[in-house]
Amino acid sequence: MAQESIHLANRVLQVPPSPTLAVNAKAKALKAAGENILNFSVGEPDFDTPEHVREAGKQAIDDGQTRYTAVPGIPELREAVAMRFKLDHNWEYHPDQIQICCGGKHGLYNIFQAMLNPGEEVLIPAPYWVSYPPMVQLAGGIPVEVPLDEASNFDLDPNILAAKASNKTRAIFLNSPSNPAGSIFSVTALQAVAKMALERGWLVVSDDIYETITYVEGKLPHILDVEPRLKEQTVVLNGVSKSFAMTGWRIGYCAGPSHLIKAMNKVQSHSTSNPCSPAQYAALAALTGPQDFPAQMNKAFLPRRDFFVRDLESIEGVTCVNPSGAFYVFPNFSAYYGKSFKGKVLKDSVAMADYFLEEAKVASVPGAAFGADAFVRFSFATSMEVIQEGMTRIKKALTALEG
Structure with a gap:
């Protein structure tokens, strides 16, 4: 009872x-x-996990890097993330626009806790990763599925997107390459998203966790390359879990508008405090070392x-x-x-x-x-x-x- x-x-x-x-x-x-x-x-x-990354984690423990760190992550790691964005994409981010989180999932959770109010909607192309809708719901939001068609290789249809949008839409998820289908959104689809996001003030949440695991030649289409003006309306989520086989180290990172990152830091400060200290130094070795x-x-x-x-x-x-x-x-x-x-x-x-x-x-x-x-x-x-x-x-x- x-x-x-x-x-x-x-x-x-x-x-x-x-x-x-x-x-x-x-x-x-x-x-x-x-x-x-x-x-x-x-x-x-x-x-x-690559040997030099494992060794960096061990060395961090031996060096006593086992205490609390700054809530958004150690400065060196945030600088390394900014460096990778610049080298890999030519995107400019200040370290203060970057949050280190306890895995990519935690970063996404922080985003919606920081920006959603009850009843506001988030567009989620389907098929989607299993945790997207619950994250929106746990923040009081309403997930709205945007169905993708197998016949078009799960690309986003601008007409369906427009039909699913409403005056309550606050954000849209983009996951490309995607889990579960491994599909990549076309430039045409991203142009349609960019146009609607600019016109309606949506936040674009770009989950790029699989960006290095691809089987196509050349650079993948990305919303920030298609429409650079969206940078202040986009938060990019990535991490070392998939690219460096570091799933258990639990280090992800987000880059976005300063005011949103500051709000996400508030959420993180009252949930996990900082990400795992030694794991941050391992991630630093991953991002600054060999990229092969x-x-x-x-x-x-x-x-x-x-x-x-x-x-x-x-x-x-x-x-x-x-x-x-x-x-x-x-x-x-x-x-x-x-x-x-x-x-x-x-x-x-x-x-x-x-x-x-x-x-x-x-x-x-x-x-x-x-x-x-x-x-x-x-x-x-x-x-x-x-x-x-x-x-x-x-x-x-x-x-x-x-x-």
Whole structure:
């Protein structure tokens, strides 16, 4: 009775439980029971953090860099981030316009806590990363999905964007390359976003966490290159998690208008204080040292991607957009919805992912978690041998379906 008498906050109650929870719990239970589970659900590189970065983290501990730091991060790291933006993009940021946060997710959370009021809307192209809508909801905002079409490689349609916008729109998410589809927004799409953002005063939140993991030649289209005047209405989110295989170090960073970064620092000061001290020095080594590590990962990822996509598209009824970046494939399995196994009908992506786990011993993430129920996400940040075995199991499981 005591537990039932404690009321939960409405902001938490309005966030639906993740559709991945049941699948993840079952995967852990099966693995604990001795089952050979092939895990394609993990969103992190299967590489060790570069040695010089690890050594910098160890040295920081030995040097006593284990105390509180400035809330927005150590000055040296903010200067290094500003330097990388200048060298990589020719964007000018003062260190005071940069916040170091506890991973990219924390930076996004800070943004919406700092700028959203109750009832204000944020446009979120779908499929989207699972945490975007809850972050908006937890800040009192309303997430508004902008559906993307598989037939156009998940590019943004300006007409649909305009139809979803309203006088309550305050911001728009851009994630390019994207999780889960690995898609990249075209210059035409970004021009449409820029035009509407300038006219209506939107904040553009550009999640660039996968920018170094790409399989296309040349520089990727970016909103700040398409329309430099948007710089005072754009916050850029990035970090070292994906580019330097540092997911567990929890260091991300944001760059944007000074007044917004100051507000985000207020939020951070009353939540985490500063990011992890030794991890900041490791990130400093990552950003100021050799920059060839992402290319090494991409060289390994590319043949995995090519095999995965080719093998998926060889399955009757399955389509799969070839990802231009990140390390996920996002195949469409909806042709198999309505089929059954041992009397159990597979009606959606959650049921499909559950079926793959139970019958193929393959862990994946249902597309419903990303706002795209026709699909299932697989990570190819694993060995080619695991991918090949996984595809063998998936194809066998699909041929066993009836109906």
